[in-house]
Amino acid sequence: MHKALKYILDMKRLPIILALVLAGVFFATRSQGKTNSLPPGKYEKILQIVGAILTQGHYEPKDINDEFSKKIFDKYLADLDPEKNIFLQQDLKTLERFQTKIDDEVKGAPVQFFIEAGKVFDSRIKEAEAYYKEILAKPFDFSKDETYNGDGEKKSFPASEDARKEEWRKYLKYLTVQRYADLLDSRESNKGKEGAITKSDAELEKEAREKVQTVMTRTFDRYHNKFTEEDKFNVFVNSITEMMDPHTEFMPPLDKRYFDESMSGKFYGIGAQLTYEEGNIKIASVLPGGPAQKSGQVDAGDIIVRVAQNEQETPVELSGFTVQDAVKLIRGKKDSQVKLTLRKKDGTLKTLLLKRDEIVQDEAYVRSAVVNEGSQKIGYIYLPEFYADFQEMNGVRSGMDVAKEVNKLKAEGIDGIVIDLRNNGGGALYDVIQIAGLFIDQGPVVQVRDRQGKPQVMRDRDEGVLYDGPLVIMVNEMSASASEILAAAMQDYGRGVVIGSTSTYGKGTVQRTIGLDPESNFSNT
Structure with missing residues (x-):
């Protein structure tokens, strides 16, 4: 279900006019940690609101008609089964009756x-699970030349069960041979080293199959335990929103909260770093001063078996969960309680109740250093993202933090400043305006145009310049959005030199967040 939607723009002239679009719908569809289906009628209400927002608020809305419906039909099935090894062609024929009805569903039909489609998918998943267990139980013959097509867009869904099983055999062989080749390289590099154990080809082939078996077990555990009807609905709505443009996204409340946390650099949790190991969510480390450390009952190496939001709520088993999924469950509101069931290193189970507290992720914040190059002192500013705390009036803002770092560097007597925006995917528009204003004396920074074609000039209104010395902006192919705005402004004003890759990500859109239902934490961007 991962979609790579990238496009590159020539760095010679970064875009300065941006189109205003809606980048997603944050909609609260369930209570945290619950897996019960939504009440009848809720899906219809959500789709109607999404459809209205896309039609009335998107910069370039597409007509929601039968042709749009056909595209959603194909996209949703492809998003569910990107490898095209779950559904059969007969399944598409069975579902074909809905091909021109999705637009009606968006407009209020049941x-x-x-x-x-989800029912068919769940049934086929059980069949595919049996395939991988049977296939990986036997050695592969690597002496036989075979071809596997891993591009789902260039192949059709299997016509029969035998064809699907053969597709799975080739897929699993492809995954196994990748790991087998790595093991062969490792054996070769370790040859002759003291203590190295030399395994036979057959032993390495078996080890490679076991590695693939672990991956498949994790994948199917996730399908069974995490991919609920509501998760499928989220994929379905995203199929609709992304058909409008690649940056339009639907988010349920946990994802919305996770987004806010990543933007602000802080969250309310237990103060522990998690890792995934052999199908389990494990405590990698305990942060000093956090609720976990203060309890004296959480240790590195503990496995988190279950999570509940309080003393009364039914716990959620973490089998099949990714680290990100587990994190979303464990985090919550300040001073709220979370109940964890841990498997300790001695195998015993321990259940404890922790009160969430503020945890700051300062690694996401701006940092600076002075680099001595001969007789010159160069100030280096690393800005991983244009972060902003939208929830608190006096919360952290990347614009203010960058200004503080510039002042620190000036106090060191630097001869120039380098701002590193490599891999910076963007962030808050307000803050990029503020940062640009540190280096120019008033003036337009970027222009945002709405769907009526009316431009809104976003300008630096502060008089004066905080730093007027030599300036370099570093970018690469993953510098996007706000990063491109800052680089373009410095370039257009002749204020700084842009160095790095010949092109950046090329994201020429700006997103905004719109609340839908405050009582249920509904919001839309």
């Missing part, structure tokens, strides 16, 4: 397509 929601049926994703539910029926």
